[in-house]
Amino acid sequence: MNRLKCTIAYDGTSFSGYQIQPSKRTVQLELESALAKMHKGEHIRVFASGRTDATVHAYGQVIHFDSPLSIAGKQWKRALNSLLPDDIIIRSVEQVDSNFHARFDVVSKEYRYKLSIHPDQDVFKRNYLYHFPYELDYISIEEGITYLIGTQDFTSFCAAKTEVNDKIRTIYDINIIKENDEVIFCFTGNGFLYNMVRILMGTLLEVGQGKLKPYQVKEILEKKDRSYAGKTAPGHGLYLWKVTYDN
Amino acid sequence: MNRLKCTIAYDGTSFSGYQIQPSKRTVQLELESALAKMHKGEHIRVFASGRTDATVHAYGQVIHFDSPLSIAGKQWKRALNSLLPDDIIIRSVEQVDSNFHARFDVVSKEYRYKLSIHPDQDVFKRNYLYHFPYELDYISIEEGITYLIGTQDFTSFCAAKTEVNDKIRTIYDINIIKENDEVIFCFTGNGFLYNMVRILMGTLLEVGQGKLKPYQVKEILEKKDRSYAGKTAPGHGLYLWKVTYDN
Numbered sequence: 001m002n003r004l005k006c007t008i009a010y011d012g013t014s015f016s017g018y019q020i021q022p023s024k025r026t027v028q029l030e031l032e033s034a035l036a037k038m039h040k041g042e043h044i045r046v047f048a049s050g051r052t053d054a055t056v057h058a059y060g061q062v063i064h065f066d067s068p069l070s071i072a073g074k075q076w077k078r079a080l081n082s083l084l085p086d087d088i089i090i091r092s093v094e095q096v097d098s099n100f101h102a103r104f105d106v107v108s109k110e111y112r113y114k115l116s117i118h119p120d121q122d123v124f125k126r127n128y129l130y131h132f133p134y135e136l137d138y139i140s141i142e143e144g145i146t147y148l149i150g151t152q153d154f155t156s157f158c159a160a161k162t163e164v165n166d167k168i169r170t171i172y173d174i175n176i177i178k179e180n181d182e183v184i185f186c187f188t189g190n191g192f193l194y195n196m197v198r199i200l201m202g203t204l205l206e207v208g209q210g211k212l213k214p215y216q217v218k219e220i221l222e223k224k225d226r227s228y229a230g231k232t233a234p235g236h237g238l239y240l241w242k243v244t245y246d247n
Numbered sequence: 248m249n250r251l252k253c254t255i256a257y258d259g260t261s262f263s264g265y266q267i268q269p270s271k272r273t274v275q276l277e278l279e280s281a282l283a284k285m286h287k288g289e290h291i292r293v294f295a296s297g298r299t300d301a302t303v304h305a306y307g308q309v310i311h312f313d314s315p316l317s318i319a320g321k322q323w324k325r326a327l328n329s330l331l332p333d334d335i336i337i338r339s340v341e342q343v344d345s346n347f348h349a350r351f352d353v354v355s356k357e358y359r360y361k362l363s364i365h366p367d368q369d370v371f372k373r374n375y376l377y378h379f380p381y382e383l384d385y386i387s388i389e390e391g392i393t394y395l396i397g398t399q400d401f402t403s404f405c406a407a408k409t410e411v412n413d414k415i416r417t418i419y420d421i422n423i424i425k426e427n428d429e430v431i432f433c434f435t436g437n438g439f440l441y442n443m444v445r446i447l448m449g450t451l452l453e454v455g456q457g458k459l460k461p462y463q464v465k466e467i468l469e470k471k472d473r474s475y476a477g478k479t480a481p482g483h484g485l486y487l488w489k490v491t492y493d494n
Contacts, residue, residue, distance in 0.1 A: 009370045057371065089370045123256045123336045124304065124375055 001066045004076060005096040011087040012057040012235065013127045019051045027052075027061075027088060034083035035065060047102045049109065049243040053195075055235035057128070059112075060091070060242040064102040100245075108172065110242040111187045111197045113233065118181035129182060130237030136183075136208035138176065143214035144207040145174045147221065148200065155224040157200055158193035159232075167193060174200075186241070195232055203230030248313045251323060252343045258334040259304040259482065260374045266298045274299075274308075274335060281330035282312060294349045296356065296490040300442075302482035304375070306359075307338075307489040311349040347492075355419065357489040358434045358444045360480065365428035376429060377484030383430075383455035385423065390461035391454040392421045394468065395447065402471040404447055405440035406479075414440060421447075433488070442479055450477030 008031075016024035020032075028046055035044040049062045071079070076093040084090070116122060116129040117136070151170040158167060171189040178184075185204070187197050203220065206212045212220075212230065220228045255278075263271035267279075275293055282291040296309045318326070323340040331337070363369060363376040364383070398417040405414060418436040425431075432451070434444050450467065453459045459467075459477065467475045 011370050011373075086373055087370060089368055091367065120338065121336055123258050123334060126258075126333055128371055 001068055001098065002070065003064055003066050003096050003098045003100055004073075004093055005062060005064045005100060005102065006076075006080075006093045007091045008061050008063060009059050009089045009091055010057065010061065011127075012052060012055045014087060015054065017052055017054045017056070018048060018058075018061070027058075030085055030088055031063065034080055035067075037083050038069065038079060039067065049102050049106050050191075050240075052238075052240050053235050055127070056238045056240070057236075058240040060110075061240050062102050062243040062245075064096065064100060066098075102243075105245050106191065106243055107246050108188055108190055108244045109192060109240070110244075111192065112239045112241040113185040113187070113197060113201045114237050114239065115183045115185075116181055117183055127236050130234050132205065134209060136205070137210060138208065140210070140214050141176070141204050141208045144204055144212075144217040147215070147218040148174060152221055153224055154193055154196055154221070156220045156226055156229045157196050157203070158226065159195040159199075160226045162194040164193065169193060169196070197238060198233045198235065199226070199229050199231075201233040201237070205233065206230040248315055248345065249317065250311055250313050250343050250345045250347055251320075251340055252309060252311045252347060252349065253323075253327075253340045254338045255308050255310060256306050256336045256338055257304065257308065258374075259299060259302045261334055262301065264299055264301045264303070265295060265305075265308070274305075277332055277335055278310065281327055282314070284330050285316065285326060286314065296349050296353050297438075297487075299485075299487050300482050302374070303485045303487070304483075305487040307357075308487050309349050309490040309492075311343065311347060313345075349490075352492050353438065353490055354493050355435055355437055355491045356439060356487070357491075358439065359486045359488040360432040360434070360444060360448045361484050361486065362430040362432075363428055364430055374483050377481050379452065381456060383452070384457065385455065387457070387461050388423070388451050388455045391451055391459075391464040394461070394465040395421060399468055400471060401440055401443055401468070403467045403473055403476045404443050404450070405473065406442040406446075407473045409441040411440065416440060416443070445480045445482065445485060446473070446476050446478075448480040448484070452480065453477040 010027050015027050018027045020026050020028045031046045044065050044067060046063050046065045052058055073093045077090050080090045114129045115132045116125060117133055119133045121131045149171050153168050155167045169189055169191050173188045175186040185201060207214055257274050262274050265274045267273050267275045278293045291312050293310050293312045299305055320340045324337050327337045361376045362379045363372060364380055366380045368378045396418050400414050401416050402414045416436055416438050420435045422433040432448060454461055
């Protein structure tokens with residue numbers, strides 16, 4: 001058996017998220033269908049670094065699977081890309097140690113959230129940027145961000161229905177890149193809870209609009225209650241950008 | 248009656264082109280459906296500067312229609328955008344003279360053709376740029392372009408089934424813009440025949456790859472036969488960019 005690690009990109013627009021669900025079009029379903037075609041119908045289970053929700057994109061999602069086939073990385077890439085629909089692209093394939101696990105071995109993850117601040121909606125970017133044509137105070141946003149960095153209990157910043165018990169995570173950095181009419185928020189951390197980046201983003205937008213004071217971000221964290229944080233920003237602005245592993 | 252002129256953008260990906268066809272999703276159908284909702288079900292006919300094919304985009308298509316409603320331009324824009332699907336956007340609406348005609352009064356048109364020359368396909372741009380990761384000789388392309396400028400018979404550069412008799416058109420300019428991994432060809436002329444920009448583009452790509460010599464562009468024009476020109480480049484790289492009228 002060979003264990004293969006793949007870095008994949010997908011356009012989340014037409015998917016009901018990453019994970020398999022009955023009678024829904026999901027990324028995992030498409031990946032496993034393509035692999036079944038390469039393995040005479042045999043089911044090959046795919047493991048991802050984590051799920052993504054409906055409409056959320058990935059530029060650098062990482063998956064692994066096991067295969068008895070002996071194929072070089074470049075040929076794997078070509079074969080899978082020829083079998084996959086055009087909204088999923090295999091960016092690279094490499095053979096890894098049989099102990100590697102795409103989910104359990106994650107060291108850090110980067111998510112990016114992309115805003116368009118142009119006054120008008122751009123029809124060609126409507127599924128790829130969150131259109132937010134409102135004045136933002138970046139000094140307040142940067143101050144709000146300082147309270148989020150570090151190891152903390154992020155209960156207030158995850159969907160109320162989240163089932164994991166341990167809601168302590170470490171955010172290493174939140175960087176803002178401005179390019180013409182696009183503003184990109186880059187979130188790096190050791191892991192993120194369900195809806196966490198979207199709730200962080202929604203809250204920072206409220207800080208930027210003056211609806212929340214920067215120090216209230218600290219108060220929201222201390223409440224450990226989802227209802228105090230801002231709205232969940234829409235999925236289509238979010239990208240799972242990069243997953244980092246130890247070597 | 249008020250005559251309204253609208254500049255509209257649309258993402259051609261999910262349309263069977265601009266013009267109404269039985270049981271197909273077209274831009275004209277969506278526009279007329281939105282207008283019917285504003286006019287108690289009355290059919291309001293929309294006239295465009297010209298058709299676009301399936302998967303072809305528009306950034307600056309122009310349409311006109313007549314309405315008995317007295318509404319200001321900004322409110323027209325808001326009302327129509329709220330009724331239209333999100334792959335069509337009304338960029339502006341203005342009241343014009345009742346003699347204005349979106350098709351017959353065109354002075355010039357600009358089409359843009361967008362290439363991605365990055366080695367890998369970008370999943371987020373797959374419907375918006377033609378992925379063409381091959382070496383191109385721009386000196387040869389520029390030389391080929393010189394033969395296309397001016398008033399000529401473009402029979403060789405339109406789909407063989409084109410029914411118009413007069414195939415003489417004037418190309419004012421073909422400009423190339425390079426931005427990172429994107430190359431944009433801007434075609435300006437007094438009008439373009441069916442598939443003309445896509446066949447011009449396909450031919451210029453063959454010149455850029457050395458499959459055709461630049462002077463052969465002149466020979467192809469003289470043949471007045473579609474079969475001598477290059478392939479028709481795919482629709483999804485093409486944008487109806489701007490339509491200009493006399494004021």
